[in-house]
Amino acid sequence: MASVQMSQTLRDQITDNYKQQLYNAYRKHHNVQPAIDAILQGIIDNDSEFATLCKINEELEPVLKSVKEKYKDFHQYYSSDPMVDELIKCHSELGLICNPNRKEKNLSFITNWHAPYNDEYNEDKQQPASANHEEGDVPVKIENLSPFYTPVKIKIEYERGWQRKQFAPHTDGSAILITDPDLCKQLSPIGEIEVKVGNDVETFKEYISKITTLKRFIDEWPGGKDLVPEEYLQRMLAKKTPAKANRMSPDQIIPDELKEQMNEVILTNKLLGED
Numbered sequence: 001m002a003s004v005q006m007s008q009t010l011r012d013q014i015t016d017n018y019k020q021q022l023y024n025a026y027r028k029h030h031n032v033q034p035a036i037d038a039i040l041q042g043i044i045d046n047d048s049e050f051a052t053l054c055k056i057n058e059e060l061e062p063v064l065k066s067v068k069e070k071y072k073d074f075h076q077y078y079s080s081d082p083m084v085d086e087l088i089k090c091h092s093e094l095g096l097i098c099n100p101n102r103k104e105k106n107l108s109f110i111t112n113w114h115a116p117y118n119d120e121y122n123e124d125k126q127q128p129a130s131a132n133h134e135e136g137d138v139p140v141k142i143e144n145l146s147p148f149y150t151p152v153k154i155k156i157e158y159e160r161g162w163q164r165k166q167f168a169p170h171t172d173g174s175a176i177l178i179t180d181p182d183l184c185k186q187l188s189p190i191g192e193i194e195v196k197v198g199n200d201v202e203t204f205k206e207y208i209s210k211i212t213t214l215k216r217f218i219d220e221w222p223g224g225k226d227l228v229p230e231e232y233l234q235r236m237l238a239k240k241t242p243a244k245a246n247r248m249s250p251d252q253i254i255p256d257e258l259k260e261q262m263n264e265v266i267l268t269n270k271l272l273g274e275d
Helices: 008-029 033-045 048-070 181-187 190-208 214-220 222-227 230-237 256-274
Strands: 094-098 108-111 138-142 156-160 166-171 174-178
Touching: 008 033, 008 190, 008 222, 033 048, 033 094, 033 174, 033 181, 094 156, 094 181, 138 156, 138 190, 174 181, 214 222, 214 230
Parallel strands: 094 174
Antiparallel strands: 094 138, 108 174, 156 166
16 A cells, blocks of 8 residues: 655645535535525526526537547647537536515526625715615525536625725625525525534644645544545555666567567677687
8 A cells, every 4th residue: 555645735625525525414404405406406497498508518518528638639729629618617606695575586686786885995984785685685605515507607795805804795796586485594504504614624624734644544534535536545545566677678679670680690690600
């Protein structure tokens, strides 16, 4: 078994996988995942043409990948490849506005939305809400989701500013209106989940920072094997063999034509010597 050092890159990849597993576990425990699944499915079901496009993209993806790989060496420049990577880019973040008192249809899109906020960079610090903001709107930002399809960018940001960030919820692109009372209720624990995941990840980072090899990590926590990228597991499981000197034998470096010629010379020399 070969020794695989716990590089910072490997630590980061394991930590990211651990974070995703935490989100999955807490969302399931708080019964949030069914609501998320319903929203993601609703995005597709609400538009039959988009649903068809998603299906085509899934069928096309492996074929497109294979064809691009076949011809990759014939592109002089990166931009010279006439084939796109994908028809639809996947997303992993949802931006929602929850308000069961709104009259709009559930899962409608909304853009250019923002809540009222105090602008520290402006003389008139109190900035009013956008015209489409309604009392009772609750912005919800859900990150680290399994990749999904959406026809528009769906994102909520909670803050504005650079050096001095200030709480100012707003859409970065568009958001989805959640007006179904049951969905709004199911999504309410999102904030609690974010805090739990954040704390648990920090604790895990502290632990894994002291681990020096992959073998030690798995020995101490066998279940952690599922968090390790497959390529690193294969390296660790590879049989370690002593390194051999990289020497070429004459049979490998001498052309066949020269071998024949040398054999003739050797034979001739032997015959001449016998005389």
